[in-house]
Amino acid sequence: MQQSPHTYEGSVVATIPSRTVICAEGFEGGERPAVTPPRSGLTGCPWRDVKSMLRDVGLRPTRQRMALGWMLFGKGDRHVTAEILYEEATKAKVPVSLATVYNTLHQFTDVGLLRQVAVDGSKTYFDTNVSQHHHFFVEGENDLLDIPDADVVVGRTPVPPEGYEVARIDVVVRLRRKAR
Numbered sequence: 746m747q748q749s750p751h752t753y754e755g756s757v758v759a760t761i762p763s764r765t766v767i768c769a770e771g772f773e774g775g776e777r778p779a780v781t782p783p784r785s786g787l788t789g790c791p792w793r794d795v796k797s798m799l800r801d802v803g804l805r806p807t808r809q810r811m812a813l814g815w816m817l818f819g820k821g822d823r824h825v826t827a828e829i830l831y832e833e834a835t836k837a838k839v840p841v842s843l844a845t846v847y848n849t850l851h852q853f854t855d856v857g858l859l860r861q862v863a864v865d866g867s868k869t870y871f872d873t874n875v876s877q878h879h880h881f882f883v884e885g886e887n888d889l890l891d892i893p894d895a896d897v898v899v900g901r902t903p904v905p906p907e908g909y910e911v912a913r914i915d916v917v918v919r920l921r922r923k924a925r
């Protein structure tokens with residue numbers, strides 16, 4: 746299929762805000778459009794970025810990975826569950842199964858494109874922001890929000906047992922609405 750990449754699965758394109766779909770050739774290496782803060786080294790074009798992002802981590806940019814990658818990374822940082830992404834894909838008429846969405850999310854996580862945030866035994870979120878940060882989880886509303894300042898939650902890192910090092914600290918601060 747050698748057509749313009751932006752016409753891929755026409756219905757996918759329709760779900761992306763138009764400002765992020767416009768990827769003029771001049772953006773590469775040049776001035777970057779003022780969209781969400783792009784990852785370093787990216788062109789500001791979600792489609793092209795997703796493709797190179799996948800190639801950089803050794804994943805073949807298949808249609809399904811591209812479509813899901815675009816939904817994940819084309820709109821700035823987000824937290825999704827497999828179910829949320831599956832629902833979006835279905836609405837955008839991207840032909841994928843829930844199992845494929847699930848597998849793709851795990852593949853992306855394995856190569857470091859996503860970070861997994863386990864909120865409880867049954868709910869796993871995938872975070873497109875892989876930098877060190879913590880989360881608020883709004884109980885009952887199933888909403889995961891970033892706590893921007895990593896130092897707010899953990900002021901001092903505990904000393905790990907002999908022979909170990911701290912790989913990462915994940916804090917989920919659970920919120921509930923105040924009783925009136």
Ligand SMILES: [Zn+2]
Pocket residue numbers: 824872874878879880890891
């Ligand atoms: Zn996050």
